[in-house]
Amino acid sequence: MSEQIDHLHDRPDLAPGDEEEVRIGPRLLGYATGLGLSVLLTATSFFIAGTDLVWQPSIPVALVVLAIAQMGVHLVFFLHITTGPDNTNNVMALAFGLLIVFLVVGGSLWIMSHLNHNMMPMDQIMQMER
Amino acid sequence: MLGKLDWSAIPIDEPIPLIAAGVVLFAILAVLIWAGVKGHYPYLWREWITSVDHKRIGVMYILLAMVMLLRGGTDAIMMRAQQTVAYHSNGYLPPEHFNQIFSAHGTIMIFFVGMPFVIGLMNLIVPLQLGVRDVAFPTLNSVGFWLTATGALLINVSLVVGEFARTGWLPFPPLSELTYSPGVGVDYYTWSLEISGIGTLVAGINLVTTVLKLRTRGMTYLRMPMFCWTTLASNLLIIAAFPILTATLAMLILDRYFGFHFFTNEAGGNVMMFMNLIWAWGHPEVYILVLPAFGIFSEVVSTFSSKVLFGYRSMVLATMAICIISFMVWLHHFFTMGAGPDVNAIFGIASMIIAVPTGVKIYNWLFTMFGGRVRFAVPMLWSIGFMVTFIIGGLTGVLLAVPPADFLLHNSLFLVAHFHNVIIGAVLFGAFAGYTYWFPKAFGFRLDEATGKAAFWFTLVGFYVTFMPLYVAGLLGMTRRMQHYDVAAWRPWMIAAGIGTVLLAIGVALQVLQLFVSIRRRDELRDTTGDPWDGRSLEWATSSPPPAFNFAVLPNVTGEDAYWRVKEHARRQDLDKREPDYKDIEMPRNSPTGFVCAFFATVMGFALIWHIWWMVGLGAVGAFATFVVFAWRDHDEYIIPATEVARIDRTNLAARRAALDLAGIAQ
């Protein structure tokens, strides 16, 4: 069995935050690209929030999409999370965290918006109290 | 100067807590003076208090859990006694005291018995099973333990200074808001849980990193013992769920201290948000406790059946499935609070689905025993007792997961019986099984078998006599947390439960006795080989107790049930008589950081509870300074020279070879 998998041995892990790249130039360029992209995305967000050029109900959706895109930019260019095999564990942990965040936020909103389902409307309760 | 603190905080007019506190204080003082007279302090400080050895920290966690079990158990006896006598009368406990007792009982049993017990066992065993020398963050490990101890200490201080919460083990607003709970009881609750919660989070991060990043050569994921898998799942849940508890309690604190409006009745606050968030933590918490217990049972059943664990892969899958699904069922704790049928139905179905992987596990244990040569040692008895008891608890749980049934049964004694059924039946039995199973590993001698068996039978019978009547009383309509009652039909069941409590108490007393008897007879019970149960995983491959460095040479694992394979190999062929190539070993240096940090946390917690603001600042600065001092030290490791390693290991190897030779001849 060992012969078959020996060639897979050379696959060192990478610490989260560490880059494979070690030369200064490309690393600087990476951070600069990240900064540029996030400035662009931030500016777009602020522009969209204040504009009436787009269909208004789409604005929150657009803002959420832009925010997610920008978080992705930060993860890739600042935190150096990649899809490479040396990053599997880091990405798995991130995915688990995101799942929990999604469940907590989504679940709370969903539950809380349904909790008054079996309640009388407030004005009727007021009337009963009279 | 002292905030809200003055002499009225001491409950002079309440004899029961005062006497109890007096006895405890006297006992503590006696122990402290005894240790001082005997000159144990330098040893304790050097070898235990400042220790960063995962085994020592694990033992201290378990010791904390057992001491707190006595405290929580006393609360339980008082409650059962009250309900036994309080028919048409007020009993012997006034309502405000009764309320504090059931709140303290739940809080202590979950946070300071269940949690430290399982975390202690994981700390003690997981690095050994993974074949490594320590956990990922030894000093943080010590910090985590001492912060947990801080929480426990603060809760016990509330016995004498001030009061404890009267709100139940989860402080539901608006009752827990300042308007309705103006005293310091809820503050004791929130701050001790915030502090010990940080400790738990640290332990969770530490153990997840250990399992994922520190495994010996060849220990791939699918070769890990089951206990390591359940540890991974349980600690993943800790790091995902405990921040929710921290945030939720922080919001309650802001409400109480600064007049925020998260959960108040006025200004738009929403009490349901508290239920929602606290149970988003609370449900995974149940699985944080029970998953390690499942791991313990897997190890015990496999070892004492002398068989490989049946359905290992399905077990791994079931564990991870529970880990994820446990985050999708929390609404079933508040089915009755107004959610519509669609929401209730989905969470009800999810709650039933989570019973499926649990059922898979039960079958796997049964099939592991099937056809095996089962030895009924004490850990195995706890495991079998668990399987029977937990099935009953699980089935009543499935009943409660049906929303219409839940509408009838919620907040009744049926519910109380159900969760005691699963938590005692699984977590406590699991903890006891693990305690008996791994005790020889930690101390080098086995626990006395006869007292252990007696303790098991008293606990098992006592459990059924206590909690089966509670199911009936619940079906008869008795709600939980009643200080007194007037319904004649409930009375016999309360008396029966009272008798059961006596049996349970005898069971616990027998376990204390077992410890004393075993220490006295330790030479007869000595485990010289390091493998007293004919074990299968790597913790049995080193001596009992293991040396500080666990393994003289890190083992190289080539398959599952690593140590079993070694023994098989050794029996069939000649033993490998070559001496391993010993090298110098670097181990982390002991550090008082954890203890000092917890000291400042205690000061800060106490000051926050009593609004003594200057002392809060002092504690915060002290804790930060402790960390800076720790970060500034130049040597965090010491070297154990190769000759010393060789000397220790040779004795171990000799004993082990002798035992294996003997087994080889016998076969």
Place this chain on the structure above:
Amino acid sequence: MTETTFAYAQGDPHRLRGIQQAEVAHEGPAPKRIVTAYGFWIFLLSDIVMFSCFFASYAVLLGQTAGGPSGAQLFDLRSTAAETALLLLSSFACGLASIAADVRSARWFQAAMALTCVLGLGFLILEAREFADLVGRGAGPTRSAFLSAFFTLVGCHGLHVSAGVLWLLTMMAQVYAKGFRADILRRMLCFALFWHALDIIWVAIFSVVYLIGSGA
């Protein structure tokens, strides 16, 4: 047995058949740098879960203004934009500090860290001014559930930034006193992760709290 090789004997007791072939053979404990950073990475994820609770509360309580001012009446988006710019730049500066630490250039490291610190402090000052302004206008956290949630969420991020600044100063002092030791470099890696993660949370805050909140 403690001989170096735990000899592999017969069979396949867990019926894993080919599965372990697919899995990569395990090389043993990971190096310290990976262990430390991974542990910290997990801590960050748990921290983000904590923030998600505050986000959830904010989202649930967004409409509960109790007759008080709503987000649209309170938020000054220009100030938010300035805070965002400061934090983004400080993240970039922190990246420069990481590079400087990796090439062991103490001078550049201290300069980049000082820049990070100044930008972080600038952010904190703007945020403090905004909070003081809101409280001055009678829109403090005790006014309504919405404002409680707002102050808690944004304030919690602010507390994290403050803690980050404290950590940053400690790092600068440590590098000054002890140089680029391996353990200090590991801490620097963790600090960079922390600082960048705060930026990610800020992205969520300015999008959800300020931009969507001022529209609602």
